[in-house]
Amino acid sequence: MQDEPTPIELIKAVADFLRNEITPAIKGHNAFKLRVGINALDLVTRQLALASGGDAAEHARLKQLLAADGSLIELNRALSDKIAKGEVDLATPGLSEHLWQTTMDKLAVDQPNYASYKRELGDK
Amino acid sequence: MIQRPMIEQQLGRCVASWYLGATGVTGAAKLSGGASQETWTFDIVHPDGPVGAILRRAPPGYGASPGRAAGLDAEATLMQLAHDAGLPSPRVMHVLEPEDELGTGFIMQRIEGETIARKILRDEEFAKARPLLARQLGRVIAGIHGLPAEKLPKLREMTSTKEIADLEREYRSFGWPRPVFELALRWLRERDPGPSKEVTLVHGDFRHGNLIIGADGLRAVLDWELAHFGDPMEDLGWICVNSWRFGEIDKPVGGFGAREDLFAGYEETGRKCDPDRVMFWEVMGTLRWGIMCCGMMQRFRQGPDHSMERAMIGRRSSETEIDLLRLLAPRA
Numbered sequence: 475m476q477d478e479p480t481p482i483e484l485i486k487a488v489a490d491f492l493r494n495e496i497t498p499a500i501k502g503h504n505a506f507k508l509r510v511g512i513n514a515l516d517l518v519t520r521q522l523a524l525a526s527g528g529d530a531a532e533h534a535r536l537k538q539l540l541a542a543d544g545s546l547i548e549l550n551r552a553l554s555d556k557i558a559k560g561e562v563d564l565a566t567p568g569l570s571e572h573l574w575q576t577t578m579d580k581l582a583v584d585q586p587n588y589a590s591y592k593r594e595l596g597d598k
Numbered sequence: 599m600i601q602r603p604m605i606e607q608q609l610g611r612c613v614a615s616w617y618l619g620a621t622g623v624t625g626a627a628k629l630s631g632g633a634s635q636e637t638w639t640f641d642i643v644h645p646d647g648p649v650g651a652i653l654r655r656a657p658p659g660y661g662a663s664p665g666r667a668a669g670l671d672a673e674a675t676l677m678q679l680a681h682d683a684g685l686p687s688p689r690v691m692h693v694l695e696p697e698d699e700l701g702t703g704f705i706m707q708r709i710e711g712e713t714i715a716r717k718i719l720r721d722e723e724f725a726k727a728r729p730l731l732a733r734q735l736g737r738v739i740a741g742i743h744g745l746p747a748e749k750l751p752k753l754r755e756m757t758s759t760k761e762i763a764d765l766e767r768e769y770r771s772f773g774w775p776r777p778v779f780e781l782a783l784r785w786l787r788e789r790d791p792g793p794s795k796e797v798t799l800v801h802g803d804f805r806h807g808n809l810i811i812g813a814d815g816l817r818a819v820l821d822w823e824l825a826h827f828g829d830p831m832e833d834l835g836w837i838c839v840n841s842w843r844f845g846e847i848d849k850p851v852g853g854f855g856a857r858e859d860l861f862a863g864y865e866e867t868g869r870k871c872d873p874d875r876v877m878f879w880e881v882m883g884t885l886r887w888g889i890m891c892c893g894m895m896q897r898f899r900q901g902p903d904h905s906m907e908r909a910m911i912g913r914r915s916s917e918t919e920i921d922l923l924r925l926l927a928p929r930a
Contacts (some may be wrong), residue, residue, distance in 0.1 A: 514909070550777065554777050558783070563781075564926070570927045576780060577919045577923055581915040584914070585916065589845045590840060
C-alpha cells in the first residue's frame with residue numbers, strides 16, 4: 475500500500491501552483507504551452523477520479539450487449555467488428571444508450587467544457 | 599538566432615531580382631512550420647515604404663509534397679487564379695526559382711486580419727462582420743468552385759467513395775477500437791451518394807484558421823494544400839463541422855451563421871446547393887477531424903515531435919464522437 479497524498483492530490487497541487495503562481499509570470503508562446511500543460515494535468519486528475527467507475531459500467535454494458543466476456547478492449551474490438559459488419563446497429567436494443575453513455579463518460583474526462591457535452595448534460 | 603539574418607539575406611537577394619526598387623527585407627519571422635513546410639512573414643524594404651509579404655516554402659531538400667498535398671506550385675497558381683477572379687486572396691508576387699536558393703514555394707502579399715476563431719467569434723471588433731460572414735463565405739466558396747477549369751493546375755480527383763475508404767484505412771491503421779467511428783463509417787457507406795454529377799475545384803480545408811477575417815468580413819482564403827477536384831458540396835459540409843464552431847454550436851457555419859445564409863450566398867451566382875449532400879459531407883468531415891486527432895496522437899507517440907499539444911489533440915477525438923452521435927443518433 476502506498477502512502478498518502480494520493481496521485482490526484484499531488485497532481486492537483488502541481489497544477490494549482492502552475493496555474494496560480496507561474497502563469498502570471500510567463501508570456502508569449504510558452505504561456506500557451508503552459509496552459510496546454512495545465513490542461514493535461516487537469517485531465518489526468520479527472521481520469522484518475524472518474525475512469526474506474528466509467529470503465530466498470532462500460533464493461534458491464536458491453537458484456538450484456540454482446541453476451542460475451544473479455545477485457546474492456548477485447549469487448550470494444552468485438553463491438554466495433556459487429557458494427558462494421560452490420561450485425562448490430564442503432565435498431566439493436568441498448569446500442570445507442572451504450573454509445574451515448576460511454577461517450578459522455580469520455581467527455582467528462584477529456585473535455586467537460588465542450589459545448590456539445592454541456593448541452594447534452596443539460597438536455598438529458 | 600543565426601537563421602534569421604541568413605534568411606533575410608537570401609530573401610533580400612531574391613526580392614531585389616523581381617521587385618523594382620527593393621533594397622532588402624527586414625523583420626523575417628517564422629509563423630509556422632513543420633519539417634517539410636514553413637511560413638515566414640517579412641517586410642520588403644522599398645523607398646515608397648515597407649511592403650508586407652509572406653513566404654510559403656518547402657526548405658531546400660524537401661521538394662516533394664507528401665500524400666494528399668496539392669504541392670506549392672499548384673497552391674500558388676490557385677491563389678493567383680482566385681485573386682484574378684476577384685475573390686479574397688493574396689496576390690502571388692513571386693514563385694521561387696532554383697537560383698533563389700530558398701527551396702520551392704512562393705512569396706505573396708501579406709493581408710492583415712485575424713485567423714484565430716475565438717477572437718473572430720467573441721471580439722467586439724468583428725461584431726458587425728459576424729452576421730454577414732455565412733452569406734459571404736457561401737459566395738466565396740461558389741467563386742472558388744467556378745474558377746476557370748482550363749486554367750486550373752493538375753490536382754488529385756476525389757469522390758465520397760474514395761474519401762470513405764481513405765478514412766477507414768487510416769482509422770484501422772491505429773489499431774484502437776472506436777465503436778462510434780465504426781457507426782459513422784457504416785452510416786457513410788450506406789448513404790454514399792456516389793460520384794457527384796458536377797465535379798469542380800474543391801478548396802478542401804475551408805474553415806477557421808485558413809480564413810483571414812477583418813472588421814469588414816472575409817479578406818483572404820489561405821492554405822490550398824488540400825485542394826482537389828471533387829464534389830463541390832464537400833466545402834460546404836466541412837465549414838459546418840461542429841469542431842469549427844468553437845462553442846457557438848447553434849450557428850453551424852463557423853460559429854457565426856446559419857446554413858440557410860451560407861446556401862443563399864452560394865446560390866447568388868446561379869450555383870445550386872444540395873443540403874442532403876452537404877449534411878453527408880458534414881458527417882464525413884466530423885469523422886475526418888476525429889481521425890486527424892487520432893493521427894496527432896500517433897505522431898506524438900512515434901514521431902520526433904513529442905509535444906504536449908499533439909498529445910492533447912489526441913484527447914479531442916472524443917469531441918467528434920459526441921458530435922457524430924448528435925448527428926446520427928440524436929436523443930429524444
